[in-house]
Amino acid sequence: VKKIIIDTDPGQDDAMTILLALASPEIALLGITTVAGNVSVDCTTRNALKTLELAQRPDVPVYRGAERPLVAPGVMAAHVHGATGFDGHDLPTPRLTPASGSAAEFLVRTLMEHDPGTVTVCAIGPLTNLGLALRLEPAIADRVERIVLMGGAFAEVGNITCAAEFNFFVDPHAAAMVCQSGIPLTVIPLDVTHQLHTTRARVARFAALGNRVGRVVADWLTFEKTFEAEKYGTDGGPLHDPNTVAWLLAPHLYRGREVALQVETQGALTQGASVVDWWGITDLPRNALFLRQVDGDGVYELLFERLARLP
Numbered sequence: 001v002k003k004i005i006i007d008t009d010p011g012q013d014d015a016m017t018i019l020l021a022l023a024s025p026e027i028a029l030l031g032i033t034t035v036a037g038n039v040s041v042d043c044t045t046r047n048a049l050k051t052l053e054l055a056q057r058p059d060v061p062v063y064r065g066a067e068r069p070l071v072a073p074g075v076m077a078a079h080v081h082g083a084t085g086f087d088g089h090d091l092p093t094p095r096l097t098p099a100s101g102s103a104a105e106f107l108v109r110t111l112m113e114h115d116p117g118t119v120t121v122c123a124i125g126p127l128t129n130l131g132l133a134l135r136l137e138p139a140i141a142d143r144v145e146r147i148v149l150m151g152g153a154f155a156e157v158g159n160i161t162c163a164a165e166f167n168f169f170v171d172p173h174a175a176a177m178v179c180q181s182g183i184p185l186t187v188i189p190l191d192v193t194h195q196l197h198t199t200r201a202r203v204a205r206f207a208a209l210g211n212r213v214g215r216v217v218a219d220w221l222t223f224e225k226t227f228e229a230e231k232y233g234t235d236g237g238p239l240h241d242p243n244t245v246a247w248l249l250a251p252h253l254y255r256g257r258e259v260a261l262q263v264e265t266q267g268a269l270t271q272g273a274s275v276v277d278w279w280g281i282t283d284l285p286r287n288a289l290f291l292r293q294v295d296g297d298g299v300y301e302l303l304f305e306r307l308a309r310l311p
């Protein structure tokens with residue numbers, strides 16, 4: 001069983017990632033850490049708790065994380081996710097409460113307590129909490145098995161500015177720290193997520209799973225689709241964050257390369273841009289498995305099969 005922590009800013013697609021992990025017996029979810037991103041950290045923390053109640057998993061602890069990025073001013077994305085982060089289908093106010101202590105403290109404690117190379121972090125929001133944890137205890141870099149993150153882009157480039165993907169843009173300094181940390185990285189960029197359209201037919205499959213989770217997910221994707229499909233002119237928008245857990249479960253559905261990956265923190269027009277040495281033109285050390293291709297139907301079949309197991 002693979003032990004993971006999910007660092008997240010739910011967000012509909014973040015919540016789907018948590019649900020996919022909870023539905024998968026190959027994975028033990030040690031805890032969830034929250035961060036400001038799609039919406040405020042109060043809201044993302046509430047949404048993580050709501051997601052656990054939806055899945056009837058009150059045993060998983062939630063740690064509230066950073067309110068704002070390390071250096072950058074902070075940007076949110078209520079225009080994509082709605083004011084609640086769960087527009088399309090908001091869930092009841094949670095009775096669960098966050099665990100005490102901060103997200104960064106939980107990350108440090110957990111990574112230092114477990115044997116080296118036995119805990120993976122799935123990072124699906126701005127990377128602020130990991131940046132803070134690395135500052136608090138640099139030795140975690142030698143303890144964490146791998147960070148599987150959704151962020152960046154090579155050819156599909158920007159979704160928040162012309163040059164940058166949202167998670168890297170919001171906290172480029174934290175993203176750069178993670179890239180320079182020496183921790184093994186798997187990166188799911190927009191190049192992958194834009195191949196996974198939430199088409200009408202796929203949304204209908206979620207709605208027909210026969211459980212509450214399926215209906216909620218269908219409502220969430222219908223809401224996001226309205227915005228994203230208009231923006232991209234496709235049948236359905238991209239599907240981002242669940243690819244992190246899907247890669248852990250079924251890496252054969254993805255193809256990529258080991259590359260040198262850097263994040264721009266200075267550029268006036270290019271803040272948060274991912275700078276990817278796809279063609280191996282530098283001598284920089286290869287620090288990331290950067291995925292570019294995905295079997296979209298395979299990922300959706302995995303999601304249908306797993307989410308159907310939940311309440």
Ligand code: BDR
Pocket residue numbers: 011013014038077080124125150159165166167240241
């Ligand atoms: C990322 O930004 C957020 O809106 C999504 O949840 C995802 O993590 C995509 O750029």
Ligand code: CA
Pocket residue numbers: 008009010011013014037038124125241
């Ligand atoms: Ca996210």
